[in-house]
Amino acid sequence: MKYFPLSKFKYIVRSNDDPKVITENEYQHRLNAYTVQKTPLFPLLSYRSEQQTSKYPIFFLPLPEILSLAEQFRMNSKHIEEIASHLPSIAISQFLNSLLVSEIFYTNEIEGVKTSKIEIGTVIQENNLNANRKNSVSKRRLGSTIKLYQQTQYGKPIQINTLQDFRKIYDTLLKGEITPDRLPNGEIFRDRLPNGEVLTIGSATKGVHRPPASEDKIQHALTALIEFMNDDHMPALFKALITHFFFENTHPFLDGNGRMGRYLLSSYLSSKFDRFTGFSVATAFHAHVQQYYRDFIEADNADNYADLTLFIQSLLAILVNQQQENLITLRQLKDELDDAQGMIQDWVTQNQTTFPKNISAKLVGQVLYYLAQSKLFSYQSSLGIKDNEIIEKNKRKGIAMAKTRRAITFLTEASAIKLISKKPKQHEILII
Template identity: 75%
Template sequence: MKYFPLAKFKYVTHSDEDPRIVTEKEYQQRLNSYTTQKTALFPLLTYRSEEQTSEYPIFFLPLPHILDLAEQFRLNSKRIQKIAGHLPPIAISQFLNSLLIAEIFYTNEIEGVKTSQIEIGTVIQENNLIAHRQNNVSKRRLGSTIKLYQKTQHGKPIHISSLHDFRAIYDILLKGEITADRLPNGQIFRDQLPNGEALTISSATKVVHRPPASESKIQQALTTLITFMNDDYMPALFKALITHFFFENTHPFLDGNGRMGRYLLSSYISSKFDRFTGFSVATAIHANVQHYYKAFIEADNAENRADLTFFIESLLDILVSQQQENLVNLRQSMAELDNAKQKIRQWIEHHQAHFPERTSPELVGQVLFSLAQSKLFSYQTVLGIRDNEIIDNNKQKGFAKAQTRRAIDYLTTMNAIKLTSAKPKQHEILIV
């Protein structure tokens, strides 16, 4: 028999018994199956009548399609890492920065928060350029947000072991993004609202969920979540998706919960699988936003009794689809980079007899190859590699600063590259 949500099960079963009894029997069979993955997380679920319950523990059944999707996710992650392992550092950095622009843009877009991709790219560059300074965060909007993602990009995973860790992440991630009247009104999280107002999550036509009303209830819920997050009894991928649901179900803040929930998912996937997939979470969700919200609505429905089977299946579908798109883009860019290498070699062979003094073919090749990586793996001009970065990279390879500048000037006069920014200086390759 096809696996149906418990809320619909009574309509599809053929039995003379009371539908409530039939549904209860099915629930017990699912919950106590040998293959069921069960947790000690008890979300606050809402009935259609708007009555609520937290008596059901989160569980899911690893159905064949879910196991297939999970295996596809892991294989895609390995394929992505294998391709990345053959890419030069500039190409990897540029591609990750391009993904990061989209990730920040779309996580805000989902919430109706307007940002500019050029603005985000500018902040990424500023944060990179001042990374060695004591105050190494851009003062522009989203400087703090982007810095947090960049720490993940550079292999610094977050660790949550206390309730205050949630708040610390929230304060950094959403610095300057939350209006004063929507900042947490409790000791750590939100608390009861004045005048008996209830925090609700609504669709276009009705209330679909009311999260816990008091900070004490939030603290209880997130304390159990911390235990779950730091326990390794469940496979990492399933744990990440369940954590995402439970955090959003608890909704511990007045504003910014969606952005923080997606950041937590992004950071966890980046550390456990690969950064390319981790930095595509919001992009994937934005492309399937109605599917995403429908999965939450069904999971929040008390009639489904905290069965997250369909929620996990839906999110895996969304993430695997985005991985496949990333693989296509990486393979295409890698093929273009191989073609660019050939064009650069041919250009050098044709022109090297007229190179300026102390300008070797190796040096010219390094400059052109750096610019080719930047052009092919960056989807925003603002992210393009700057002359000073090329100079610093070449210095590590034994080329003096003056030599690299001379090579850049020569290539500009030969129309192999062109100046795209005077301050800071930045060039674009023209021969690929």
């Protein structure tokens, strides 16, 4: 039998019993099933009558479809890591930067916040170029937002052990993005609104969910969430998706909850699985945004008794689909890079007699290979590797700065590369 939401179950079963009894019996059957996964989290759920309840604990049943998707997710992550292990460092960093551009763009787009991919790419570059300085965050809009993601990219997972940790992340992630009237009005989170106003999540014409009204209730909910997040009894993938739902259901801030919730999911998946998957969360949800909204509406419905089975199944399917797209792209780019390496070797062999003195074929090939990785794996040319980065990489290998500069000058004069930016200097390969 197909697994139906409890809100619809009474319409499926043929029985003369009271529909409420039918639903209650099925709920107890699911909640006490041998394989059920229960949590200590009690979300605030809403009935159509606008009455609310928080008496139901979140649970889900690991259906065969869910277990299959979870296994597929883990295998996809391993395949992604396997391909990445055969890619050079520049290719990896450029591809992650490209994913990050889309991730920031789409997490804002879901909320109706307008940004441009070029703007995001510029900030990524500025943060990267300033990485060795004490205050390494771009002063442009989204500078601190992108820096937080980049810390995840560089292997610095977030730790949430106290309620204040949520606020610290929020302040950094959304610095400059929240208007003064929408900043938290409580000690840490939002509190009761003035004039008896009620916070409602939904469209301008239809409310979908009313989260906890007071900071006391928010703190109580998130204290339970912290304990759940730091408990390793539940598999990480399921825990991540449940946490995503519960954070959004609690809605601890007046604005920015969606962006923060997706960041938390992104960071967690990056640390537990792979960064390519983690940096594709908002991209995946944006591609299925109407389904994403429907999943939350159903999960917030009190008539579903906090059963997140179908919520987990749906979000897993969306994430697995995005992983498969990433796999296709990575395999294709790896093949193109292998072809480019062959083209570079051929060009070096054919033109070796024209190289200046003290400029080896190895150095010329190395510069071209750096630029090939940059061209193939960058979302936009402005995100590509800069001349000073090439010089610095070679310097760490014992190659004098002057030699790398002469190699770049020669390749430009030989029309193997071209100058595409003067400040900072940046070249693009032409022979692939």
